Amino acid sequence: MKKFTKGLITASIGASLFLAGCGAGDNAEDGKVQLELFSNKSESVETYKGLIQKFEDENPNIDIQLEAPPEAETVLKTRLTKDDLPDIMSIGGNATYGELARAGVFYDFTGSELVDKVQPSYVDMLGKLVGPDQEGIYGLPYATNANAVIYNKDKVADLGIEIPTNWNEFVTALETAKEAGEIPIYFTLQEAWTAMPSWNGVAGNLAPDDFAERKNEGEATFVEEYDEIAEKMLTLVEYGHDNNFGIGYGDGNAAFANGNGVFYIQGNWAIPEILKANPDVQLGTFALPSNDNSEENDLVSGVDVALAVSETTKHKEEALKFIEFLINEETANTYIEEQKAFSAVQGVFQEDPIFEGIRVNFEEGSLTSFVDHYYPAGMGAENLVQDFLIKKNKEDFLNTMDSEWNKVINR
Amino acid sequence: MVKRQYAYLFMVIPALVLFFTFHTYPALQGIFYSFTDYKGYGTWDFVGFKNYLNVFLDTRALSAYGFTFQFAIVATILVNIISLFIAIGLNSNIKFRKTLRAVYFLPYILSVLIVGYIFKFIFTHIIPGIGQALNIEFLSTNILGNPDLAWVAIVILAVWQSVAFNTLLYLAGLSTIDQEVYEAADIDGAGAWAKFWRITFPLVAPFFTINMVVAMKNFLMAFDQIVALTGGGPGQATESISLLIYRGGFQGGEFAYQSANAVIYFIVIVVISIIQLRVLERREVK
Numbered sequence: 245m246k247k248f249t250k251g252l253i254t255a256s257i258g259a260s261l262f263l264a265g266c267g268a269g270d271n272a273e274d275g276k277v278q279l280e281l282f283s284n285k286s287e288s289v290e291t292y293k294g295l296i297q298k299f300e301d302e303n304p305n306i307d308i309q310l311e312a313p314p315e316a317e318t319v320l321k322t323r324l325t326k327d328d329l330p331d332i333m334s335i336g337g338n339a340t341y342g343e344l345a346r347a348g349v350f351y352d353f354t355g356s357e358l359v360d361k362v363q364p365s366y367v368d369m370l371g372k373l374v375g376p377d378q379e380g381i382y383g384l385p386y387a388t389n390a391n392a393v394i395y396n397k398d399k400v401a402d403l404g405i406e407i408p409t410n411w412n413e414f415v416t417a418l419e420t421a422k423e424a425g426e427i428p429i430y431f432t433l434q435e436a437w438t439a440m441p442s443w444n445g446v447a448g449n450l451a452p453d454d455f456a457e458r459k460n461e462g463e464a465t466f467v468e469e470y471d472e473i474a475e476k477m478l479t480l481v482e483y484g485h486d487n488n489f490g491i492g493y494g495d496g497n498a499a500f501a502n503g504n505g506v507f508y509i510q511g512n513w514a515i516p517e518i519l520k521a522n523p524d525v526q527l528g529t530f531a532l533p534s535n536d537n538s539e540e541n542d543l544v545s546g547v548d549v550a551l552a553v554s555e556t557t558k559h560k561e562e563a564l565k566f567i568e569f570l571i572n573e574e575t576a577n578t579y580i581e582e583q584k585a586f587s588a589v590q591g592v593f594q595e596d597p598i599f600e601g602i603r604v605n606f607e608e609g610s611l612t613s614f615v616d617h618y619y620p621a622g623m624g625a626e627n628l629v630q631d632f633l634i635k636k637n638k639e640d641f642l643n644t645m646d647s648e649w650n651k652v653i654n655r
Numbered sequence: 656m657v658k659r660q661y662a663y664l665f666m667v668i669p670a671l672v673l674f675f676t677f678h679t680y681p682a683l684q685g686i687f688y689s690f691t692d693y694k695g696y697g698t699w700d701f702v703g704f705k706n707y708l709n710v711f712l713d714t715r716a717l718s719a720y721g722f723t724f725q726f727a728i729v730a731t732i733l734v735n736i737i738s739l740f741i742a743i744g745l746n747s748n749i750k751f752r753k754t755l756r757a758v759y760f761l762p763y764i765l766s767v768l769i770v771g772y773i774f775k776f777i778f779t780h781i782i783p784g785i786g787q788a789l790n791i792e793f794l795s796t797n798i799l800g801n802p803d804l805a806w807v808a809i810v811i812l813a814v815w816q817s818v819a820f821n822t823l824l825y826l827a828g829l830s831t832i833d834q835e836v837y838e839a840a841d842i843d844g845a846g847a848w849a850k851f852w853r854i855t856f857p858l859v860a861p862f863f864t865i866n867m868v869v870a871m872k873n874f875l876m877a878f879d880q881i882v883a884l885t886g887g888g889p890g891q892a893t894e895s896i897s898l899l900i901y902r903g904g905f906q907g908g909e910f911a912y913q914s915a916n917a918v919i920y921f922i923v924i925v926v927i928s929i930i931q932l933r934v935l936e937r938r939e940v941k
Contacts, residue, residue, distance in 0.1 A: 321905045325695040343908055347694075434779070434800050436888045489889055490779060490797025622907030624715075624891070631890025634802055648715070655692075655709055655912050 276307045277562050282330035284316035285549070287513055291582040292334075299569050306562050308332075324349060331557040332566060334386070337366075337547025338614070339621040341383060342373035344552075350382035351553040351560065358384060358564075361571050366547050366588045369613060382552060385588035386570060387579060389548035390529070390602055391444050391614065394508040394515065396500070397526035399426060403506065407530050407601060409538040411476070418483040421506040428483035430505025432496030436630040440616055442480055442509045443629050445532030447473045447615040448544040456618035460653060466645040474638045476534055480509070481633050489634060501525050513548065515584045515598060530601040542612040543605035548585055622652040685914045695910035706915035715891060716916055719899045726806055726895070727874035730813045734870050735863070738818045742825030743855065756826070763819035771883020774812045775799065778884075802892035805885050809893055813880050817873065821866050828862030829855070864935035868928050875924055896920050 283292060289312050296308045311330060313319045317340045323329060329349055335341055344350065353359050359367065359381055366385035374382060400407075403424055408414040421428040432438040450473050458464035481488065491499065494517075500508045501521035508514070509532060518525065531543035551570060553563045569575060576589040586594045586606060594603075605611060619625050628648065632641035689706055693699035710716050745756050762770065779797050786794025798804040832855065840850050856863075878897040881887060887894035887902070894902075896916070904913035 318901070318905045321695060321908070325905075325910065340906075343694075434797065434889070436886065436890075487783070487796050487800070489800025490783065491800075492779070495779065620907075622903055622909045624902065624907070627888055627891050627894075630888055631802070631892075634889055651709075651713065652907070652909070655706070655909060 276305055277559050279306060279308045279332060279557075279559055279563055279566065280330040281308050281310050281332045281334065281566070282316070282320065283310065283312040283334040284320070284336055285334070285513070286312055286314070287516060288312075288334075288549075288579075288583055291579055294582075295570065295575060295578065298575075299566060302569075303562075303565065306566070308566065320344070327556075329554040329556065331554055331559060331563045333552045333554070334549050335383075335552065337370050337373060337383070337385065337550045338617045339373065339619065341370065341547075341550055341552075342375060342617075343621065345370075345374040345380075345382035346378055348378075349555055351555050351557075351564075352380040352382060353384060354379075354381050356381075356564075358568060358571055361590055362386075362588045363590060365609070365611075370547055370550055372613075373617060383547075383550035384552075384567065384571065385547040385549075386551050386576070387547075387549040387583060387585040388545055388588050389585060390512045390599070390605075391441050391448070391532070391544035391546075392510075392512065392529045392602055393445070393532050394500075394510055394518070395528050395530070396503065396506055396508075397528045399503070399506045400528070405506075407528075408533050409541060410533050411536045414533050415479065418480075418507070422483060427485045427505040429480060429507045429509060430496055430500045431481065431484040431488040431509075432491050432493045433484075433489045433630055433633060434492040436626040438493050438496070438510070439629045439633060440626050441511055442477060442532075443473075443625075444544050444614045444616055445509060446476050446480070446534040448612045449533075449535040449541050450476075451615050453612075455615070459649060462650075466642040466649075467639075470642055470645070471638070473534075474632070474642060477629075477633065478636055478638065481636075489630075497521055511548075512584055512586070512599070516582075527598045528601050529599055531605055542610045543602050544614055545586070545605070545611045546614045546617060547588065620649060620652045622655075623648040686918055688911050689914035689918050691911050693911040693914075694908045695905065699911070702911075706912045707919065709912060710916050710919055715894075716896070716899060718891060719894045719896045722806065722893060723875055723877065723895045726810060726813075726877060726893075727871055730810050730817070730874045731867060731870045733810065733814045734817045734821050735866055737814065738821035738866070739825050739859075739863075741818065741822045742829055743851070745822070746826060746829040759822055760819050762816045763823075765816075767816060767879040768883050770816060771812060771880055774808070774815075775884050778808055799885050800889055802889045805889060805893050809877070809880055809884055812884060813874060813877060816880075817870060821870060824862055824866050824869075825859060828859035832858045860935075860939040864932065864939060867935060868931045871931060872924060872928055875927070 281292065281296070283289070289310065292310050292312075296310060300306065300308060317335070320329075320333070320335065321340070321344075324344065324347070333350075335344075362385050366388055367381060370383050370385055371381070374380075399421075403420055403426070405417045405420055406413070408417050418428040431442075447470070451469060452458075452464075455464055455469060459466075485491075485505070493514075496508075497514055497517040498521040499505070501518040503525075508518075512529070515527060518527065531541055533541040535541045551567050553560065553567065557563055570579070571589055573589060573592055576587045576592045579585065580587045580592065580594050581596075584594075584596060584598070586599075593606075616625055623645075625645070625648075628641065628644055632638075635641075688699075690701055690703060691699040692702050692706075741759060745752060745759065749755070778799050783795050783797055786792075786796075798808050836854055836858075837850060840854060845853070876897050877895045878901070881893055881895050881898055885893045887898050900913045900917050900920070903909045903916075907913075
């Protein structure tokens with residue numbers, strides 16, 4: 245029996261050594277510092293690779309590994325449960341960011357001169373996601389996005405459509421396209437999240453700004469305040485195609501690039517993908533005018549990429565050096581040019597003519613934030629919205645949104 | 656004699672240690688956290704049975720149970736019927752028997768995700784294309800976008816892939832049947848159908864039992880097929896329990912709550928497996 249115990253101990257020590265071996269491996273053998281850059285965007289992989297190459301040439305002692313897995317946010321949270329956070333994270337400014345920042349796993353940039361190089365309004369936007377209970381700047385806004393209506397310039401010109409500035413004009417434009425036998429809006433609703441650009445666009449100009457706050461305190465309901473939004477969503481989906489729920493994002497980008505559909509409600513992140521499918525397509529953009537009053541139609545914009553550094557990384561200095569490199573005006577320019585994004589870095593502007601229609605929004609600051617970034621992540625709003633667009637039952641849907649929200653925050 | 660015992664222990668212990676470290680210990684941790692409000696990180700408190708009560712009140716969880724059972728039962732039945740017949744075919748004296756066996760086993764080797772994306776392409780582009788060309792209404796749109804039919808697509812993928820492994824088990828079962836029994840049946844003038852019902856099926860019964868239990872358990876835990884094809888959509892129509900636990904637990908920051916869901920689900924699967932074994936073993940030929 246004694247021998248048996250000994251054997252057991254030997255085996256378990258062996259196993260734990262083996263496990264410890266898996267955890268190590270931070271330093272490469274040649275003395276280089278290895279950093280992991282985690283990105284949630286598959287679209288920016290090539291751009292990041294180019295930037296990393298440039299950085300590594302300037303800093304030969306640092307080696308940066310880019311990691312951009314599918315379902316990145318889930319992967320990140322899974323890694324958080326294992327206490328295995330990447331050194332540098334380039335992630336979206338959404339509910340997940342807020343949650344991670346609240347968990348206290350990000351480096352606090354307060355007092356750093358890097359903060360002065362980015363636009364304060366987006367720093368505030370990130371701060372709002374973290375909530376009032378936690379002071380500090382846990383991420384730097386890097387690239388910002390625009391949730392807009394992308395349109396096919398040639399088709400709009402052929403149909404004689406004026407760029408709409410309010411809801412009635414937009415519906416008239418959709419009607420014109422429909423009568424001409426075109427697909428007014430190309431939807432890609434096979435993937436639930438693609439319902440959200442429309443949802444955010446419509447709700448951004450119609451839902452009260454403090455809705456989420458009041459909802460959490462039990463003072464607001466979807467039934468009372470989202471009725472018009474739901475109604476307008478149903479109007480939009482009327483102007484889709486026969487196979488709204490059978491086409492996904494990738495196929496939709498290719499279809500729109502090749503002349504299917506006049507309007508495409510998506511973020512600016514879709515533009516490089518559309519151009520990849522057909523470099524010759526002429527595109528334009530405008531803010532989704534969901535409000536009946538032209539004056540009150542703002543562009544939905546948020547922090548597309550926030551840069552964060554792990555609080556526990558062993559190579560904070562090197563990680564911050566890379567952040568500094570990214571925030572540099574020249575690098576920031578390269579990034580937004582390749583990504584067709586907008587920069588949060590002061591003095592860096594997107595000059596691409598595709599964005600002429602929404603440039604004024606950036607210049608005047610007529611921007612509003614993504615409403616769903618303030619919804620609790622656990623409620624899975626995108627699937628509920630997708631389901632609503634299929635079943636078209638407004639009362640049921642709004643009640644479900646209320647009950648799911650309450651259920652999640654009461655757990 | 657004593658020495659031999661050590662040799663056996665030495666064979667078993669590494670596996671035991673690995674199993675405990677990577678399976679039992681995390682499972683116990685999960686059970687522990689299901690009584691807390693742990694988010695997957697940060698601080699936590701004990702909340703007693705609150706999470707368990709909430710699972711029973713959660714309509715999203717209940718509809719996931721509904722979908723999972725519907726899917727698992729249909730898929731299990733189809734897989735067992737199809738694989739038993741393929742096995743009988745492959746066991747008979749046909750040309751290219753070995754090659755065919757290899758071909759039929761191929762789906763099992765492929766990754767579910769890759770197969771899933773190929774099937775997604777077929778459902779999105781090829782089938783609607785055929786439907787439109789032949790003017791067949793229900794084929795002309797992508798069934799993955801239809802909340803009432805999306806589950807059928809998942810069943811098709813799951814069955815296509817699982818038939819391979821179950822066929823293999825049935826083939827093993829068929830090879831245990833003594834050929835003399837069939838010769839005797841031939842002399843008695845039994846037809847093919849009678850031979851199947853009276854001889855083959857009763858004699859492979861133990862394999863039938865194990866196949867039913869294994870297939871049912873696998874389908875109840877369906878995950879990658881669904882991720883590849885629909886991601887749980889449209890709406891929440893094809894959200895299986897495993898997917899819900901993963902999504903809610905890791906994306907939604909509800910680690911503790913979904914742990915409770917997982918514990919309940921574990922109990923459900925164990926109970927179903929035991930019932931299946933009891934019922935099916937009773938009708939096996941002893």
